Amino acid sequence: MTVTAGPPRSRKPRNFPLYRTVSRFVRDPLREIERISTAAGGEIARLDLGASHPYVVTHPDHVQQVLRKESENFVRDGTFWRPLHSLFGDSIMSEYAEWELSKRILQPVFSTRTIRSLSDHMARAINEAVAQLDEPAREGRSIEVLPEMGRIVHDTVIKVLFGDKIRKAEADRLIPAMERLATSIAFRFLLPFVPRSIPLPGDRAFSAGLQVMDETLYELVDRFRYDPGEGYDIFTALCKARMTEGSGLDDNWVRDNLLAMWATSTETTTVALTWIWPMLAAHPDVTARLRAEIEAVVGDEAVRPEHLHRLPYVKQVVQELLRLYPVGWIFPRIALKDTVIGGVPVEAGQTVLISPFLTHRLESVWERPLEFDPERFTPERARARHRYAYFPFGGGPHQCIGRHVFNMEAELILTAILSRYRPEMAPTEGPVQARIGATLRPNQPLHLLLHPVQR
Structure with a gap:
């Protein structure tokens, strides 16, 4: 008997309620956003800002979907x-x-x-x-x-x-x-x-x-x-x-x-x-x-x-x-119609934040991401990278x-x-x-x- 797989199950984004860390966010917002990105590890993160709930998209596949494919x-x-x-x-x-x-x-x-x-x-x-x-x-x-x-x-x-x-x-x-x-x-x-x-x-x-x-x-x-x-x-x-x-x-x-x-x-x-x-x-x-x-x-x-x-x-x-x-360092986008990014449903009208600063510092994408090393950009190493690992x-x-x-x-x-x-x-x-x-x-x-x- 052949079993047909059903549609892929939707995933929930990692939720980060900033009202719990508002003091850190106000004192040093960039470090707090960087901390959230590191914790998400390339998964889609949802920032709970109270009045707004934007998604933060950092994985190169997801970035390519937002900036290029869609x-x-x-x-x-x-x-x-x-x-x-x-x-x-x-x-x-x-x-x-x-x-x-x-x-x-x-x-x-x-x-x-x-x-x-x-x-x-x-x-x-x-x-x-x-x-x-x-x-x-x-x-x-x-x-x-x-x-x-x-x-x-x-x-x-x-x-x-x-x-x-x-x-x-x-x-x-x-x-x-x-x-x-x-x-x-x-x-x-x-x-x-x-x-x-x-x-x-x-x-x-x-x-x-x-x-x-x-x-x-x-x-x-x-x-x-x-x-x-x-x-x-x-x-x-x-x-x-x-x-x-x-x-x-x-x-x-x-x-x-x-x-x-x-x-x-x-x-x-x-x-x-x-x-x-x-x-x-x-x-x-x-x-x-x-x-x-x-x-x-x-x-x-x-x-x-x-x-x-x-x-x-x-x-x-x-x-x-x-x-x-x-x-x-950051590009806001808004979805015109419903779609799915990395298994996460994104409804029309929702904001997606793309950040080269965050993607360029992902440990899952870059070895020793915080170290300044121009050798990363030899032609051979550059050709081997995902197109949207560096943008x-x-x-x-x-x-x-x-x-x-x-x-x-x-x-x-x-x-x-x-x-x-x-x-x-x-x-x-x-x-x-x-x-x-x-x-x-x-x-x-x-x-x-x-x-x-x-x-």
């Missing part, structure tokens, strides 16, 4: 996307037809052909920005890492991606405003279901930063209203699209995409390049190998794009850095369109700095840990003393 069912919408929508509006950081339109218009700016044509311009901008560190290096003055990495990144992005259309006075307003937005959004990010009528820490600073951003960006939009110029930069692409007869696009759409592209092309790279220095300080063997490779390939030349294909270890270091500190730029249709620009920029900046200086980390006040915001920033200022390389 990407049309899991969309960037709902309560947990609300704080980001308040920033970026109906831009490339939205969903549905608005996202498709913005992506179609901006994609050519980030095409392989365009980036290749801009690469020499990018390298020149980076070399000029890094050379400004010569003065504190000669004088023996330490630099504060995050602001200096931000300056180098902003100088590069303004010249290359924004076609030098942002003036220094405007950049001087945008940079601190972005800083304020990135750090003050933390509580709205963690507690998005709290109504706007109930004030949370950071709300006032967020509003002030957003006002400066709006005033500056709308001034820029107005200045290039009738003559966006030529070139393959973000400004030109957006302004030309708005000027097309019958486009239906307005100033708000241009502003939304300008803010989205400014934030994603500056904040993420700045923060990643801030984390690299405590990592290298704690791993002198990695630093020594990096220096040897850069010395052999670059020597006393200015770094150029053609150097990069001969600097495989630089690439591995950047990749491992993004494993531990991915540029986007610092997201995945599926919404994968970051600027990922190739990020990689080139980060590798050029790291190489330029190490070819000119021997950085020395100043002592810190206790362990350097990540704190939650739009990105994962260090919990304290970091300082470097730059010793010029002796030729």
Whole structure:
């Protein structure tokens, strides 16, 4: 007699009632979320936040289902996307037809052909920005890492991606405003279901930063209203699209995409390049190998794009850095219709949280996950991994369109700095840990003393 198996039994997710650990959650939310992920061990976890019950999905198979296989069912919408929508509006950081339109218009700016044509311009901008560190290096003055990495990144992005259309006075307003937005959004990010009528820490600073951003960006939009110029930069692409007869696009759409592209092309790279220095300080063997490779390939030349294909270890270091500190640490999604993930029923309207930060630290996926080891990213070992074991730029249709620009920029900046200086980390006040915001920033200022390389 043949026995036909019935449908697979539904599984219940691991439930984590945060009201029982609220003091730990408020004191250090990232550590608490990491503790929950470790306890779940790749199984789907359900966070009981009282007013909300999102699922946390970390296993690569499940991540692939959400971001790739069922990407049309899991969309960037709902309560947990609300704080980001308040920033970026109906831009490339939205969903549905608005996202498709913005992506179609901006994609050519980030095409392989365009980036290749801009690469020499990018390298020149980076070399000029890094050379400004010569003065504190000669004088023996330490630099504060995050602001200096931000300056180098902003100088590069303004010249290359924004076609030098942002003036220094405007950049001087945008940079601190972005800083304020990135750090003050933390509580709205963690507690998005709290109504706007109930004030949370950071709300006032967020509003002030957003006002400066709006005033500056709308001034820029107005200045290039009738003559966006030529070139393959973000400004030109957006302004030309708005000027097309019958486009239906307005100033708000241009502003939304300008803010989205400014934030994603500056904040993420700045923060990643801030984390690299405590990592290298704690791993002198990695630093020594990096220096040897850069010395052999670059020597006393200015770094150029053609150097990069001969600097495989630089690439591995950047990749491992993004494993531990991915540029986007959490991606909220909402289900449009009922489905099942890993045997767990997910109903329409439920929120699913995807976190590269958590997946990249799973012991079931990565050996010694908390250890900084660039050898994980040799071509052989990288090919053997699950496609969604490592996804610092997201995945599926919404994968970051600027990922190739990020990689080139980060590798050029790291190489330029190490070819000119021997950085020395100043002592810190206790362990350097990540704190939650739009990105994962260090919990304290970091300082470097730059010793010029002796030729």
